Amino acid sequence: MIDTEACPHGLMEEIGTLAREVRDVLDAGLPARQRAAGIHSAFAKRGYHALVVPRESGGRGLDHLTAGLIYEALSYELPGTLHGTMTTAHCALMISSGLTNEFHLERLEAIAGEDHPGAFCLTERDAGSDIGAVGTRAETIPGGFTITGEKAIAINHAIAKTLVVFATLPPASGRAALNAFVVDPSAEGIRQGPALDTPGMAGGILGPISFDRARVPHECLLGERGSGYLLFMETLDKGRPLVAACCTGEADRALDCAIDHARKRYQFGKPLYAFQDVSFRIAELSTRLKAARLLWKDALERIDRGRPFTMEASMAKLFASSTLMDIASFALELTGYRSVGRNTELERIYHGARLMKSIDGTEAVQKMVIASQL
Numbered sequence: 001m002i003d004t005e006a007c008p009h010g011l012m013e014e015i016g017t018l019a020r021e022v023r024d025v026l027d028a029g030l031p032a033r034q035r036a037a038g039i040h041s042a043f044a045k046r047g048y049h050a051l052v053v054p055r056e057s058g059g060r061g062l063d064h065l066t067a068g069l070i071y072e073a074l075s076y077e078l079p080g081t082l083h084g085t086m087t088t089a090h091c092a093l094m095i096s097s098g099l100t101n102e103f104h105l106e107r108l109e110a111i112a113g114e115d116h117p118g119a120f121c122l123t124e125r126d127a128g129s130d131i132g133a134v135g136t137r138a139e140t141i142p143g144g145f146t147i148t149g150e151k152a153i154a155i156n157h158a159i160a161k162t163l164v165v166f167a168t169l170p171p172a173s174g175r176a177a178l179n180a181f182v183v184d185p186s187a188e189g190i191r192q193g194p195a196l197d198t199p200g201m202a203g204g205i206l207g208p209i210s211f212d213r214a215r216v217p218h219e220c221l222l223g224e225r226g227s228g229y230l231l232f233m234e235t236l237d238k239g240r241p242l243v244a245a246c247c248t249g250e251a252d253r254a255l256d257c258a259i260d261h262a263r264k265r266y267q268f269g270k271p272l273y274a275f276q277d278v279s280f281r282i283a284e285l286s287t288r289l290k291a292a293r294l295l296w297k298d299a300l301e302r303i304d305r306g307r308p309f310t311m312e313a314s315m316a317k318l319f320a321s322s323t324l325m326d327i328a329s330f331a332l333e334l335t336g337y338r339s340v341g342r343n344t345e346l347e348r349i350y351h352g353a354r355l356m357k358s359i360d361g362t363e364a365v366q367k368m369v370i371a372s373q374l
């Protein structure tokens with residue numbers, strides 16, 4: 001069970017109200033775009049996109065550990081609905097790290113204080129785990145840049161009001177060429193592709209975005225020229241334990257469903273829980289869940305105390321996402337035919353678990369990071 005005592009005072013009540021609002025949006029049968037926008041808006045009203053952004057930039061100024069507790073509790077209450085919120089929060093983290101001018105501050109304040117979804121535009125057909133292969137190019141022109149390239153998949157692509165776009169900027173080469181740009185999606189030359197129909201993303205929308213000589217002013221460049229790679233790594237390092245917290249929230253939900261079912265369901269004259277094959281698996285998965293939670297708490301505490309956290313962040317994400325996958329799969333198996341069908345909660349958590357494995361880097365990427373730090 002989620003540690004509700006650990007959440008700041010009054011927050012569980014706020015999360016309860018939010019959960020009701022989000023469920024109303026989910027039940028309204030809206031088209032994907034309106035549904036994603038409605039859910040984003042419910043989170044935005046409460047400042048959940050800028051939990052760790054300093055108060056002077058309009059954020060809630062919370063420490064990272066508290067943000068993790070909040071994301072975990074939200075994921076428990078609202079599994080599969082946080083993708084859009086996490087993406088906007090990643091954009092806020094990134095802009096906050098690279099902030100160098102008024103335009104960046106304006107965008108950050110909008111994300112923090114208004115209903116202003118962000119999209120993180122990195123992945124391309126040939127650049128997934130290998131971000132050094134980004135082919136989107138920026139060219140310097142008088143007053144700014146043009147951006148040209150195709151981003152394969154971005155959460156919030158169709159509802160975003162700010163894009164964080166990664167592109168190379170000559171004459172630099174290699175990692176030094178990678179830059180991040182804070183871009184208004186209404187700029188000429190930017191086109192959002194059709195949304196993907198993605199099981200496991202109850203509240204989100206995602207799809208491709210293309211840039212055809214899109215003109216952006218020079219203040220769009222985030223951070224120093226050539227800092228895109230470092231900004232990206234810093235954002236992901238800080239974001240991974242928060243994604244891990246979402247994983248344990250969803251895993252906890254699935255495990256609670258499994259335990260409840262194992263206690264109520266009788267076969268061969270006994271509740272399923274009375275069979276050690278079932279209760280031992282529950283015991284093992286509960287232990288892994290607790291370990292997963294301790295890992296992300298450790299990583300977030302390290303961030304808050306100014307200690308190194310890169311390796312711990314990847315360990316937390318690696319362990320939490322595989323724990324979620326295994327718990328979701330077990331819960332689905334244990335509940336039998338009751339979880340068959342796209343719209344059951346456990347089916348959604350299971351499909352969501354598969355997506356969580358890739359978000360913020362696949363298992364192989366987390367292992368590369370961990371190995372590089374040992």
Ligand SMILES: Cc1cc2nc3c(=O)[nH]c(=O)nc-3n(C[C@H](O)[C@H](O)[C@H](O)COP(=O)(O)OP(=O)(O)OC[C@H]3O[C@@H](n4cnc5c(N)ncnc54)[C@H](O)[C@@H]3O)c2cc1C
Binds near residue numbers: 120355
């Ligand atoms: C639901 C969802 C939402 C996403 N949202 C966004 C978004 O908002 N913005 C964005 O920019 N991107 C987004 N992505 C993309 C995501 O970041 C990529 O899927 C991820 O970086 C992996 O890239 P890829 O899918 O091209 O897989 P690849 O990099 O092609 O990897 C395929 C497989 O090969 C393995 N692999 C790769 N390299 C190695 C290696 N060196 N050693 C061993 N194994 C390796 C990987 O672990 C993986 O299992 C999203 C993805 C998903 C699933």
